[in-house]
Amino acid sequence: MCVTLHFYQEVLHNFGTYIRQKWKGKILLPDESTFIDSVSFSFYNQVPASRLVFVESPIVRMKGRKNEVEIAGMKAANKRDSVALCEFLAFMEEEIHAGKEWDEISAAEKLKEFRAEQTLFRGISFETISAFGSNGAVIHYAPSNATKLPIDTSSTYLLDSGGQYLDGTTDVTRTMHYGQPTEFQKEAYTRVLMGAIDLADLIVNNNTVDMQLSLTVRQPLFTAGLSYRHGSGHGIGSYLAVHEGPTLISTSRRAGHLLEVGQFFSDEPGYYHGRDFGIRLETILLVTEASTQYNFDGPYMKFEPVTLVPFERSMIIPELMSSRQLWWLNDYHKTVEQEVGAILKSQDKQQAYHWLTKRTAPIRRAEVAPSVDFSGHSAGGSTIASVCLILLSFVAIRVL
Incomplete structure (x- = not known):
């Protein structure tokens, strides 16, 4: 036995x-890690300095890398949770609009x-x-009872x-608005969404560490001179702590951790405007x-969303988004409608199903001018190419 x-x-x-x-060799004591303090002073004090080795506990990485059973369970749990949240959001919207x-x-x-x-629900996380x-x-x-505000149509609701x-x-x-958001609220929401999409749509190799993702998710906000004062993502436990190491997408740390297949992490940019409103996705x-x-x-890795809840259509400005971002958003909403919608429909939850189909319908923007996405490529490139071909054809006809 070991x-x-x-x-x-x-x-x-x-x-x-x-x-x-009995043991005369080196002693490994866990160093401070993501969301985990270093070893207690009592244990540290038992080890002679000459035999002490401080490294991150290998158990942290083993827990973060989920096996096939845990992956299947996390997907199933998130799907059921998304069904519950969609039911709630449909219910709340109707209630607020009814006064x-x-x-x-x-x-x-x-x-x-x-x-x-x-x-399998056992409580909130x-x-x-x-x-x-x-x-x-x-x-x-x-x-709290001292701070709670009524929810109405006048501002954003962050949940x-x-x-x-x-x-x-x-x-x-998700952040909702049950009335008419201001133009700035819509721009801020759209830029937060663009950053979330840019992160979710990345392809990375096995040399990539979590902290390297920070600039990607913040870039749409940075472009407008906006930002937020918290991390952009964290690891998730499997029926364990909702904040789990080693993954932490943040620049305020000493070193990053390699991304590995089987890890779950949150993609959560935001924006908080003084004492007025907040947005987080x-x-x-x-x-x-x-x-x-x-x-x-x-090898290379990509990211698969397991949360299946639509975004707030009334706060999205599609003209700010690149074609690639809009494609990702519409493809995500299509998946939400297929996966969550099928469950709602099978359970005859017509109100929630009707709400979901409206929220997941394709979003399009008017191609009035080519926009440039944040990778430097023209999002309206296909439109420009078409115009050029038409002009060339016209010149050719005139020459002939």
Whole structure:
């Protein structure tokens, strides 16, 4: 046997006795890692300095890299969770438009009821951030009786929530507006969405570390002189902690961690405007193998969304987006309609199904002028090419 079990109160004594009497080599103690503190001082104090080695615990990476059973469970849990959230969003929209009274706390409690109807549900994965208007500008806001605001049509409603299921853990954020958003709110929302899409649409090789993704997700906001003061993503546990290492998409860290097939992480850019409103969009992505024409410095990896909840159509300015971003968005919405819509339809939940079909219909923009995406390529390239061909044909006819 390579494992011996002891009562917790015996561990420290047994550890010290073992390394003094039986093990004369180096001792590996876990260094500080993503979301995990370093080893306790009590254990550290048992090891002579000459034999001490501080490295990140290999268990952190093993937990982060999910096996086939965990991957299947996480996908199933996120699909059921998306069904519950779509039901809730359809319900809330109808209630608010009907003039019903809801506040941040009562809405969070109602969402939990929808989640509780799903099989294998064991509770929420963290305290729900249910934030209307100015409260949405507080990044880690938690509603209370002293701070709760009523939800109406006057501003944005930011909802960051998740569930714990026996087969997986979820974490999803969507921002809604039940009235008429301002032009700036729509621009900010669209730029946050563009950054989320740019991250989700990346192809990377196995030398890529998580912190390298930060600039990609922030670029659409940076272009307009906007930003946000939190990380852009974190690892997700499998019926474990909703914040799990090693993945953390942030520039405020000493070193990055390699991305690996089987990891789940959140894609969550945002924007928070003074004391006025907040926007955040969060979708869970799975790192999978990518099939590429060549394989120099490979293998290559791509990201698959497992959160299946549509985005807020009334806050999207399609003319700001590149053709590639719009294609990703419409393809994602098509998947949402197929996967979640099929469940809602089979359960005869007509209100939620009708809401979903409206939210997932294709979004198009007028090709009035070529726009440039943030990789420097012309999003209207095909339009320009067509115009050039027409002009060349006209010149050829005149010459002939």
